[in-house]
Amino acid sequence: MNMRSDEVKSGYARAPNRSLIRALGITENEMHKPFIGVANSWNDIVPGHINLRLVAGRVREGIAAEGGVPFEFNTIGICDGIAMGHEGMRYSLPSRENIADSVELMIQAHRFDGLVCICTCDKIVPGMLMAAARCNIPAIVITGGNMLPGYHEGCEVSLTDVFEGVGKVAAGSMTEDELFEIECDAMPGCGSCQGLYTANTMACMTEAMGMSLPGCAAIPAVDAAKMRIAYETGRRSVQLVKDDIKPRDIITMQSMRNAVRVDMALGGSTNTVLHLMAIATEAELPFNLEDFNKVGDVVPHICAMQPGGPHSMQTLHRSGGIPAVFKQIERYLEDTMTVSGISVQAIADSVKYLNEAVIKCPDSPEHAGGGLRILKGSLAPSGCVIKCAAVNDDMWRHRGPARVFEGEMDAMDAILAKKISEGDVIVIRYEGPKGGPGMPEMLSPTSALMGLGYTKVALITDGRFSGGTRGPCIGHVAPEAAAGGPIGIVEEGDEIEIDLFERRLDLNISEDEMKSRLDNFRPLKKDLKGVLARYSKMVGQADKGAVTE
Ligand SMILES: CC(C)(O)[C@@H](O)C(=O)O
């Protein structure tokens, strides 16, 4: 078999390269086997990542058992939860490009034959998928698994309860001591945060687009099933090399649409909109923002996952996981191939158990429409996104006065100081990809609003949200303020109109007024250094996935 790795190990001219490989302890027998790169984002600071060395051990054993040779290397990984609410959050989205670039650099330099991506948490999963699609060598992903729910006084709690507790303390409805107790109980160990937040949604998207083995996404991190699927993932990676099945054979327009269908059925994180487009861009697919609405129009929201509903990822796993979701929405899916060698339809057909109380039938769904919607209008000419699965019915149409903040921290101060009134539409700008820069996600203000008990306050931003955000929060407004978008010319008290039924977000000022304000608009400039300065220059707008060019 011709191998890509022959470029580093075949012929007399490669004696020096082979000599270095032998220095790793590689035998002559192994020298003739496929070399599999194992990208692992293990680290000591992210709860989602602390188990990944164990996962890697089983992956490596699976690779060796199937006749491959594993070579493990690391990427960085950022915990959005720890980075939340301060300057650190600006570094999270840029880390996605760094991870994609790191994996590309390693697999191109060393001419690996295949790739296993061991990843979890918000930016690492898309970053590695981007690298796989970009380099297009046989590749498979194993996501690291979710954290078990926490329990506080007999009730299930998760990370969002801690975030919303901050607002409750500010409102006086919870004491600081009670919040401390929830803080200690909410996060019981390794794994990605419990609900259908961004990390777990991206794990579901990975499985839905066919890049991980069936059932992988919902298996809890501590479950032995994760170790077993790690071994099978390793074995399968070698088979993919032998059969020459590449990521772009799996990541197609059809499989991207299937991912969106699963996203709509589950009501996933708004961040998937960015990440799926970025992955599609790497795979050179003409997949755009409109595809979300077109696909989402027909697929109902069938599973009430946290934060909009009660179910954790563990519950999704015990209810049948993504294969069971495939089964329930099979009428909407296209039959595509997955890295397992089993097609999506065959995976759906093989489902033996599914809990319909959790993963409902599309004929009696949670909501008739999909969980996410793309809106457009005079305030977001290139689009913006909302998780409508987590919006109360009475806020699907809303008009209110703009309360304008030039950044998240000012808005947070105003919210905690209770300077916001019911009906207000909070506008947080200069938090976009260029302007933030880094498009921070804003779980702190959105959770504070929930914790303070507001039910009729909307929030609009050119930044992002966490998968844990719930309520009428519209993000990714494009173009962003720093790129001259109309969000930059909103004035305090202007009327803003939201219509989720019509998929619109409008600034209710006259066309003349809009034109004159835009003509005179000079976006604010921030004094930036280091990676953020570079990123701000290179990054594109959210409606194209905020990829760097
Ligand atoms: C910390 C969270 C909840 O993981 C957040 O970053 C998300 O996007 O879901």
Ligand SMILES: [Mg+2]
């Ligand atoms: Mg996040």
